[in-house]
Amino acid sequence: MLIPHPLLGLRDAQEFTYLGDANLMNRPDPNAPNAEAMFCDYVFLRDNPAGVHRELWYHEQGDRSWLVVTRNTVTHEILGAELASDVALAHREGSK
Amino acid sequence: MxxxxxxxxxxxxxxxxxxxxxxxxxxxxxxxxxxxxxxxxxxxxxxxxxxxxxxxxxxxxxxxxxxxxxxxxxxxxxxxxNYxxxxxxxxxxxxxxxxxxxxxxxxFNSMVSQRGIINLIHTDAQRDAYRRRGNAMRFAGADSVLLSREELREKVPFLNYDNARFPIKGGLMQPRAGTARxxxxxxxxxxxxxxxxxxxxxxxxxxxxxxxxxxxxxxxxxxxxxxxxxxxxxxxxxxxxxxxxxxxxxPIESHVLQAFVSEGLKPTIPGVITFGAGHFYISQSDKGGLVFGGDIDGYNSYAQRGNLPVIEDVLEGGMALMPMIGRARLLRGWGGVMDMSMxxxxxxxxxxxxxxxxxxxxxxxxxxxxxxxxxxxxxxxxxxxxxxxxxxxxxxxxxxxxxxxxxxxxxxxxxx
Structure with missing residues (x-):
């Protein structure tokens, strides 16, 4: 698989390590009244879709950036990649 | 009937x-x-x-x-x-x-064949861990035998015992383990x-x-x-x-795990052998093919096929462990989708x-x-x-x- 790194172009997936569902970026509020249950879901439960999946890859053998890669889990086709920091910033802007 | x-x-x-x-x-x-x-x-x-x-x-x-x-x-x-x-x-x-x-x-003949499994030991720490595991198995009524390097050599002489990085120091065997059709x-x-x-x-x-x-x-x-x-x-x-x-x-992700089989060979591998330094395990089917595998590919997948880097990794593990299989031709490989739990x-x-x-x-x-x-x-x-x-x-x-x-x-x- 080749991952289209937004800064470095097409890079071999072997240069990356895989973390999982991009929702792991959305850590629950630790001060919420139901924080324990929310953290349990956050740590252990996954949507695990068959089809388009947004997921976190770390460019360990490259520029050490975290990417959000959109990939089809049925065909392994990679549909896009963004810097995770950009995704987080956009999310923060959106929630203001 | x-x-x-x-x-x-x-x-x-x-x-x-x-x-x-x-x-x-x-x-x-x-x-x-x-x-x-x-x-x-x-x-x-x-x-x-x-x-x-x-x-x-x-x-x-x-x-x-x-x-x-x-x-x-x-x-x-x-x-x-052997958990x-x-x-x-x-x-x-x-x-x-x-x-x-x-x-x-x-x-029904399911060809259950108790030919044993051997987990190889490469370091002293690993021997300690396997001794503990062997005892845990016995607590639950299972069988386990800790093999010295010499005892292992008698059973499976074809391994690369003197690999510079991962020398083989012995093994943990479960004689009642094996394979089934x-x-x-x-x-x-x-x-x-x-x-x-x-x-x-x-x-x-x-x-x-x-x-x-x-x-x-x-x-x-x-x-x-x-x-x-x-x-x-x-x-x-x-x-x-x-x-x-x-x-x-x-609490589950689906991942793809690959496995491989070589062309049919005369009987050469007596049971199941697992590499203790990399992830590689091998046995020989009754038809003669070497059946082996290693790690999952490591990303969410519902495709019943994997990618080449893991194939390379598995084969490298095999070559490090038993160089003799380098002459055998790979016949086919396939992938299965695993429920990987948390x-x-x-x-x-x-x-x-x-x-x-x-x-x-x-x-x-x-x-x-x-x-x-x-x-x-x-x-x-x-x-x-x-x-x-x-x-x-x-x-x-x-x-x-x-x-x-x-x-x-x-x-x-x-x-x-």
Whole structure:
């Protein structure tokens, strides 16, 4: 698989390590009244879709950036990649 | 039709014209007492033990494709009970004991062959860990033998003992472990269940659950609605997909695991051997092919195929361990979709929905568990209580902190 790194172009997936569902970026509020249950879901439960999946890859053998890669889990086709920091910033802007 | 030596000889002399289909191909009835979703090894074993041991009637197994078309036909056929943790080891040893009498129980040749498994030791620390594991196995009634380098050399002289980086210092052996004919296991259970009145309905995909007031009433399928008092789901690989139709999210990611087989060779590898420094395991099938595999690819996947880097990694492991296999040609490779759970251990439990039961999360170790998984799931479905050896496989163990993490890797499925 080749991952289209937004800064470095097409890079071999072997240069990356895989973390999982991009929702792991959305850590629950630790001060919420139901924080324990929310953290349990956050740590252990996954949507695990068959089809388009947004997921976190770390460019360990490259520029050490975290990417959000959109990939089809049925065909392994990679549909896009963004810097995770950009995704987080956009999310923060959106929630203001 | 009952199998016997006499029958085999008679058929051989009369042109094999007297064999009949091993199971019926029935139309689904409008309702059953118990529906098992998934006609793979675990689902068929569940139906078999429900009918045979727990005396249940009106059972159906619904299978999306053809019988045994999932991971029961895509594994590396290894059976063993060499686990460490108390939540796991008694269960897998129970499974090993069921393997030992499987062929008598099902009257079907599943080619269970107890040729032993050897986990190799490369460091002193690893010897300590395996000594502990061997003792844990014995606590649960399993067998284990710690082999010195010399004893190992007598059994398997062809290993690369003096690899500069990973010299082989010995091994932990379980003599009762071995291999079984994977398809034969599915066929044996299917035939045994069918003979006891279980309807095995193939090409019948479950498309939804009918749930009212927190109670399951049946399943919607590609062949219409089928009512049921109880529904057991045993569809490892697709667990998240199926259970999402009941509104559940699971502590599971689906990953692809590859396996490989070489051209047929004369008998050369006596049992199962696992590399202790990389992830590589190998055995030789009765046809002569070397059957081997290694790590999962490591990313979420529902494709029953993997990518080249893992193939390279597995073959490098093999070459480091036994350079002689470098001359053999790789015949084929394939991939299976695994339910990788958050602690690397399975789940056999009730759900929050009355009458809906779940069996999954088998990671890459489901084949060896087939008999005990079926037995324990049948026990749960029939009595509403977990089987003694499967008590720890609860769905709520993640919330309560009772995870069974053999690898100690945490909630990171691709590391288990």
């Amino acid at each position: 009952k199998f016997s030596g006499f029958k085999v000889i008679k058929e051989a002399l009369t042109g094999h014209k007297g064999w009949t289909p091993l199971w019926r191909d029935p139309e689904p009835q409008s309702a059953y007492d118990i529906i098992i979703v998934g006609g793979g090894g675990h689902g068929l074993a569940t139906a078999f033990y429900l009918a045979k041991t727990f005396g249940q009637a009106r059972i159906a197994v619904l299978e999306k494709g053809w019988l045994g078309s999932g991971n029961i036909g895509r594994n590396t056929t290894i059976i063993r009970s 460490l943790l108390p939540g796991n080891e008694p269960f897998y040893e129970f499974s090993m004991k069921l393997w030992e009498k499987l062929e008598q129980e099902t009257n 994977h398809d034969g296991v599915a066929w044996g259970y299917a035939r045994g269940a069918d003979m006891r009145g279980v309807d095995i309905i193939q090409n019948c995909e479950v498309t939804g659950f009918k749930i009212e007031a927190g109670k399951v009433l049946g399943v919607e399928t590609s062949r219409g609605f089928i009512g049921a008092k109880k529904v057991g789901v045993a569809v490892a690989g697709s667990s998240s997909r199926v259970m999402s139709m009941a509104g559940m999210r699971l 602690d690397g251990s399975p789940i056999i439990d009730r759900t929050g929905i009355e009458g809906l039961y779940f069996n999954g999360g088998w990671c890459y170790g489901g084949f060896k568990a087939t008999p005990a998984s079926g037995y324990a799931f049948a026990h749960l479905l029939a009595t509403d209580r977990p089987h003694d050896t499967a008590r720890a496989y609860r769905l709520d163990r993640f919330a309560k902190g009772y995870v069974i993490d053999e690898r100690g890797a945490g909630a990171q499925p691709n590391l288990h």
